[in-house]
């Protein structure tokens with residue numbers, strides 16, 4: 696049977712990030728995509744124009760509808776907006792016994808708009824991370840979660856250990872916001888570190904890279920891959936998607952979700 700994957704995230708009207716990026720990724724990776732929408736954003740490649748949080752009862756009804764009929768083989772969380780939503784969603788993930796959870800702790804959009812209220816950091820640490828199979832912060836998010844400055848690989852390794860000790864089985868600190876021409880995504884599984892390196896692509900079209908990367912990891916986990924292989928394949932998928940940018944919009948444009956079809960490697 697086809698693996699089923701759920702995204703619990705915000706909608707991006709511009710189609711490059713959030714629910715839209717996740718569903719496109721699921722489709723491209725041959726898994727069945729489902730969604731529970733937590734917030735609506737009026738957004739394009741230039742920025743986020745407004746945010747509207749979905750009433751909590753409606754978020755819970757979406758999760759209940761999925762639970763009653765369609766058990767996910769993996770799921771990911773993206774924009775959860777408030778501590779109230781994080782707590783309610785975490786309780787349901789636990790109650791429903793959903794495994795293979797990828798937590799993308801979305802905080803700020805590329806243009807600087809807040810996608811998470813400041814008092815919600817504690818809820819991510821205490822309620823969501825303990826349920827995660829993989830947590831995928833970018834460098835600024837890992838800095839907020841650990842209250843550390845992460846300007847060296849040594850510090851990032853320390854931060855990954857701290858996040859793992861909060862309960863996430865594995866942690867990937869993504870290197871998109873780092874320096875230099877080689878970009879390193881750092882995976883820690885509680886035992887050892889793996890560095891996934893790639894050439895940094897010099898482009899402004901990186902809107903939704905984090906969402907796409909986490910959605911790809913969830914898709915590969917749903918297919919039964921181990922975390923290290925799922926991260927390796929997700930990294931390859933996002934690299935192709937950035938390399939083959941679409942040139943859409945006047946700001947931070949979206950990535951190309953179907954670029955992997957041109958790749959010689961099969962995922």
Ligand SMILES: Nc1ncnc2c1ncn2[C@@H]1O[C@H](COP(=O)(O)OP(=O)(O)OP(=O)(O)O)[C@@H](O)[C@H]1O
Pocket residue numbers: 712803804805832833834869870871872878879880893894895896897898901902903904905906907908930933934937
């Ligand atoms: N310029 C780039 N060239 C190559 N890979 C990149 C580039 N920028 C990001 N990536 C890759 O994309 C993935 C997401 O990384 P990033 O650190 O940008 O996440 P993010 O900030 O959460 O993204 P977003 O907020 O746009 O969704 C990682 O696997 C990272 O290595």
Ligand SMILES: Cc1ncc(CO)c(N)n1
Pocket residue numbers: 704705706707712713714736738773774801803804805810902903904905906
């Ligand atoms: C809805 C949404 N989720 C996540 C991000 C982060 O890329 C975004 N810009 N918008």
